[in-house]
Each structure stands twice: as structure tokens, then as C-alpha cells.
Amino acid sequence: MSAIHQFSESNLVGEVEAIPITNLNFGSVDDHELNTTTYPITRGNSSFEKYLRCKFTDTFTEISNMKFWRSDVLGYKTGETLKTAANVAFATPSATPNADSDIPLNEGASLAIQSAAGTTTITAPGYTKYIRLQLHTTGSTPSGSVFQKVLTFQYDEV
């Protein structure tokens, strides 16, 4: 009943979509649901970019007020940052460090997410625009696991 929400990730040249995805693992290969043991990020490098978007299907009148932010309070390991940009167009993911901003850390500073058409509401089954994410590290980032992060996507529905 009501809207069905699914997360989608796009990869590779020409865009290959995976939907629904079951995780958003950052790593050293341009692929969805990658194995981080097989494709770790060497410190000093960045992950391949992730192009995430949301798809709404089924029965609803309107989706609005879409927001995205990091909602945990654990912070980062030294030299580590999670970069993000909202409402971007898909481009072949790159592991070159991008110039995106640090992901917002609270709802008040959250990114406003638009529909694929660039509007603030979705009134028929369809997608949001893309959210680009990339994990950056530096040579001073300690080896091993980084802190667990919680990302939140919020929307209003009628």
C-alpha cells in the first residue's frame, strides 16, 4: 500500500542500474554491492563515486520534502571524509577525489533532494535525481575499519 520506495545505484560507462540494492559499500571498484575485503580503499586514495537515487512506485498522491544527511554522531577517523552532492547528473564513476562538500551531519543542514525532473515533489511513479557519494582518505588515515556511519533519507508522503 502507498508508495514503494527502493534505493538504486548506477555504475559503469553508459550507466548500468542495480535496483534494489542491499548495501552501499565503498571500495576500489566501480560496482554495486561490492566486497570491501576484495576491493579495499588504500589509505590516501578515495573510493569510486557512488550514484545513488530513490525510486518511488505504486500508489501515492505526492512525495515531497525529500532530505538526505548523515545522522550518526561518530565522526571520522583522521583524514577521512564522506563527500556528497545532491541533484547531480550521472557520470561514469571515478576514483579521483572530487570537490564535493562534506555530507551534512544533521537534518537542519540536510541536502534537499529533487525529483528526476528537478521539482521538489514527485506525483507519479519515478525517480529522484542522483546523490553522489565518495569516501576520501589521506595518508594519515589509520588502517582498518572506519567508524560506522548512518545515512538518513527522509520524505513526506500523502
Add this chain to the structure above:
Amino acid sequence: MDNSISINLNSENNSMNSLSFSWRARFKNNSELNQFENGKENLFQLVKDRFTELSYFYLISKDNLQCFTVDLLHGLIFYNNHQEIDYNQLEKKENCRLIFFRRHQIKMSINGKEKSHTIEYHLGFQWLKDGKNQKIILIIDEEGNFVINN
């Protein structure tokens, strides 16, 4: 570096498939519209199309044990049963307009183990007082706990 983010939210485990509350609209001509009728779901758009005709809007729990009522004729919110009220003692509110939406919050955690999808029901009304917009909103969680957000 362990940096996986698990989402694992597909249509099978998406909590919005089993809403805890559904709505019922009552119009000034005493006709009613239920969110779920005859095995199908009515779009809220059908209520929006008759917004000025709304008199009462109900949010009813799936187990029928809780009912929130927005009385748009008098500018009141009732919980479960109506109580005896002297409407003359109340501040008169003109042109009360319904506020209703479901706020979804989907959390994805890094290690692939944690996820959550919560829904809050935001229910209330707004009106004009001395030219300024006023509003009263209840925020109701999926278990029926609620707070007033003015």
C-alpha cells in the same frame, strides 16, 4: 577499510506496506471516503480535490483501538471518543484546513547490519488568526504514541 553501507529495503520488507493507521474523510454533505475500500486504496488526492468540503478527518489504527479526529468545523482534535464540549467556550477558528502527511525516515548503516524505516503520521490543522497562519499538529508514531507539535 570496512566502509559498507547496508540498505536492504526492498518491497518485501518495506514497512510502508503495512500502514499502522489509515484515514477516513467525512465531508459536509455527510459522505465519507476511506483510504481502503472494497479491496483498493483511494488516493489522498481524492480528499485534496474536496478540501473545502471536509468536515472531519479521522486517522484510525489498524487494530481499531485508536482514532484521532480532526474537527475542521470547530478547530479541534479528538482522541478516541468525542467528549462533551461547550463550543461557545472555545476560541472560534475560521477556515480550518487539514494538515496530514506521513513522514518516512530511512536509515542506512555502514556495516550492513542495521537499517530502519520509520513512519510518523503528522496530523492537524491550520487557520488564520489576526492574519497570521496558526497550526496545531500531532506527531503520531507507528505504535500510536503521540506528541503535540505546535
